[in-house]
Amino acid sequence: DTEVTQTPKHLVMGMTNKKSLKCEQHMGHRAMYWYKQKAKKPPELMFVYSYEKLSINESVPSRFSPECPNSSLLNLHLHALQPEDSALYLCASSQSRGVKNIQYFGAGTRLSVL
């Protein structure tokens, strides 16, 4: 099983809403990532968790709040987003943070902020 599952697939939210994105993997991977991707652009790294600890935070606004409840789950809590936050949010996992590791990506959550 090389699958990273993201839910929901689509999300529309207002600027005052609170919502969460969920990511799950059962490959035994110990590194998990959140990326933001705009259309026709490369993914931009937001957060990296390694062994359930936040190891990289790319100066993401505090309206994005990551959480890693266990080694299989990764959440991204959203609050008071702006229209410019509309994008495809990708989750990925890898065996560890080692330099050679392949990242396995989920299909993403397409977020629209109204």
Added chain:
Amino acid sequence: AQTVTQSQPEMSVQEAETVTLSCTYDTSENNYYLFWYKQPPSRQMILVIRQEAYKQQNATENRFSVNFQKAAKSFSLKISDSQLGDTAMYFCAFTGTNAGKSTFGDGTTLTVKP
């Protein structure tokens, strides 16, 4: 900091023909990996091929092969016998010793025409 440059925003190729996507990078690191990822329209990103910087032999995966020129910091992807399913955006990525943080190029949109 490392940079990854993909100079061809869009390319097209006829089915069954061969196409080469270019990628150059800049780094002062010695230990690193290079990756090509494929993102088909509305589908998840997957690994195409991976190359370790210390290996002189070019990586090959079925119809996909790379031309890795370490001194020139070049890492091109050759797709032989192109198929309609190869239509996708292709990202070149670099992962160095600052593990867990990949640098992606801007991508090349490849269209395979019947």
